Amino acid sequence: AFRVFAKTDNSVYTNSYSTNGEFICPSSGKPCSCREGKVHKSECLECSAGSATCGEHRPISYNEIDGSLYKEKELIFPPELVLKNNLPLKLHGFGGISWYRPLNLKHLLNLKSLYPAAKLVVGNTEIGIEINFKSAQYPILISVSHVPELNVLSIKENGLEIGSSVRLSRLQEALQEVIAEREIHETSSCRAISDQLIWFAGKQVKNVACVGGNICTASPISDLNPLWMAARADFHIVNTKGSIRTVHAKNFFLGYRKVDLAQDEILHSIFLPWSRHFEFVKEFKQSHRREDDIALVNAGMRVYLKE
Structure with missing residues (x-):
């Protein structure tokens, strides 16, 4: 086990175990002379196991396919877990809570028709707070993180299509690619959203939180919702029958945490x-701290100069 997990740099183990001129074997923890040359059984039985000297700890790695020995690679992540197919899940928790994980849009819409009041979850960054600190009760939770139709990030001729389950960190990376590739006058909105995402929560939150969750929460301190409105974004909404309607971002928010979304509807995607x-779009956020803090004031601004 020691040889398997030993580092390739033997100096970590061999250069710092000398006391009063005696070398301490890193395997046995006892004084021995195995550093000076080949190991003799009478001197260090532990070090001689496996026909390797104490000073020659070799990393052992295995082929990702058949488990055969590799010489160059370190230990790999178990391929069985990488190749394992996702399955739809239905779990039951304490207090009668049911948790579903559909794998396609049709399955999700069927669940939504059966449970119109169900809460959709991706990163649980908002619902988790409501349950733990506000004593909210949500007996039916549906995870939409594995629905491919809601994870689309597609560059169109006239804009960017963003699935509602796309993680904020993934959106930030896509925006940076678009900014680098397209004409500068086309990406003013992208730059504003990308710059705002820099100050949006922490990296751990952005890695799990999704775009649609931030929109549908309709928080008055949302960093992105003012920008969607300023950037003339459209929200595509689908109902349980599969019909899609489009709502302008400026008309989607009806009031404090209220949106134009019926119980049998979900936010499908955002078109930017x-x-x-x-045309120039700019973000603004003022908070107590510069990083990882909620906004005191935020805004999205757009100026369009006609010829």
């Missing part, structure tokens, strides 16, 4: 159009 010539 490219900015036009002489």
Whole structure:
């Protein structure tokens, strides 16, 4: 076991175990002379196991396919877990809570038709707080993190299509790629959203929180919702029958934590159009701390100059 997990740099184990001129074997923890040359059984039985000297700890790795010995690679993540197919899940918890994980949009819409009041979950960054600190009760939870139709990130001719389950960190990476590749006048909205995401919570939160969850929470201190409105974004909404309607972002928010979304509907995707010539979008956020803090005031601003 020691040889398997030993580092390739033997100096960590061989150069720092000398006391009063005696070398301490890193395997047995006892004084021995195995550092000076080959190991003799009478001197260090522990070090001679496996026909390797104490000073020659070799990393052992295995082939990802058949488990045969590799010489160059370190230990790998179990391939069985990497290749394992996802399955739809239905779990039951304390207090009658049921948790579902559909794997496609059709299954999700069927669940939504059966449980219209069910809460959709991806990162649990908002619902978890409501349950733990506000004593909210949600008997039916549906995880939409594995629905491919809601994880789309597609560059269109006239804009960017963003699935509602896309993680914020993934959105930030996609925006940076778009900014680097497209004309500068087309990406004013993208730059504003990307810059705002820098100050949006912490990296751990952005790795699990999704775009749609932040939109549908309709928090008055949301960092992104003012920008969706300023950038002329459209929200695509699908009902349990599969019909899709489009709502302008500025018309989607009806009031404090109220949105134009019926119980049999879910937010499918967001369409962010490219900015036009002489159109400029800018973000603003003021908070107590510069990083990882909720906003005191935030805004999304757009100026369009006509010729």
